[in-house]
Amino acid sequence: MIVEIRPNVHYVGVMDWDRRLFDSLIPLPEGTSYNSYIVRGSEKTALIDTVEPLKLHEFLVNLEALGVDKIDYIITNHTEQDHSGSIQAMLLRNPEAKVVTNPKCVELSKDHLGIDEEKFIVIGDGETLSLGDKTLEFIIAPWVHWPETQFTYLKEDRILFSCDFLGSHIATTRVLADDISGFRASAKRYFAEIMMPFRNNVLKHLDRLKDYDIDIVGPSHGPVHMNPAQIIEAYREWSSDEVKNEVLMPWVSMHGSTEKMVRHLTDHLVARGIHVKPYNLVVTDLGEIAMALVDAATLVIAASTVLVGPHPAAVNAAYLANALRPKTRFLGVIGSYGWGSRIVETLAGMTGNLKVDMLPTVIVKGYPDAEALKALEDLADEILKKHSEANLIS
Secondary structure (H helix, E strand, O other), X not given: OOEEEEOOEEEOOEEEOOOOEEOOOEEOOOOEEEOOEEEEOOOOXXXXXXXXXXXXXXXXXXXXXXXOOOOOEEXXXXXOHHHHOOHHHHHHHOOOOEEEEOHHHHHHHHHHHOOOHHHEEEOOOOOEEEOOOOEEEEEEOOOOOOOOOEEEEEOOOOEEEEEOOOOOOOOOOOOEEOOOOOOHHXXXXXXXXXXXXXXXXHHXXXXXXXXXXXXXXXXXXOOEEOOOHHHHHHHHHHHOOOOEEEEEEEEEOOOOHHHHHHHHHHHHHHHOOOEEEEEEOOOOOHHHHHHHHOOEEEEEEEEEEEOOEEOHHHHHHHHHHHHXXXXXXXXXXXXXXXXXXXXXXXXXXXXOOOOOEEOOOEEEEOOOOHHHHHHHHHHHHHHHHHHHHOOOOO
């Protein structure tokens, strides 16, 4: 797909309508895109990022249709193959071209992509590259996903090419987006799965970008933001320490006992004015769990027992939460067992990255009786107390 963003600045990326899993891990319910950009100056032409190698043919068709017969510089903002995997192919077609990036990205590009060191021009933070009447400025942004991530700012056109930052996994013909209303959920899912572990760095770099006059943001996935204030403010909200009056309850039940506990606790939380998101882990896309973690004040993991440990689906959810490091404040564990259980110890040991207060646990032998149901009601009272003390109850 070819779309003019500004005179002599074109989107030349490729849509992947059918891809449903990223990194053999992340569900892609709406596909994705691999965004690449051509910037033509009066003297030189730069290609900003490439595409997933499996989409190389479509990418080359775009470049040919645009009439790009020579590329002088290949800017790589990030090493992962969905951005940089076609660099070697582009170098074969443009043997005089140089790959422009920062020292850490050079190191990783040699390791992951096999690019020879002599092909690089190494730049530092704040350095510029002239294309004639257009100037690229490089902003090193470590740990806004990977340690070598950078942004590229086109000064004359006030365009920030932000790599994974401010992106979204969605395939769409709406390449230039004036607002994010049509894909805000996709952007939030993307933030949750990729950026949330680094939200302190996200805030740091959002503050740094205040020094730049940015009219357009061109990320490496998803639509180009023609009104970037909307996505920037969304990222600021999602990265903040503010949580909502919500309980996220991922659950798995083998014979109905844990499910009964989940239903009972949900009813009593709702009766206390608390919004609840119960997700059956057997059928739920983990991206939904990730998105809910962005806002939820409380996480309650509800698990059946398998050989004294938590059901593997619950282990997966706990691992995900621990890896994403959300701003969740309170953590609880409920569940049932047949003859013995170490659910609480196991799940608590898996969630050390979460800076949370532990709630009372409710672990039941067999089907929950009246005493167990009363314990769940007491847990609902405790969650209400915690949310009230945190001024989350309106």
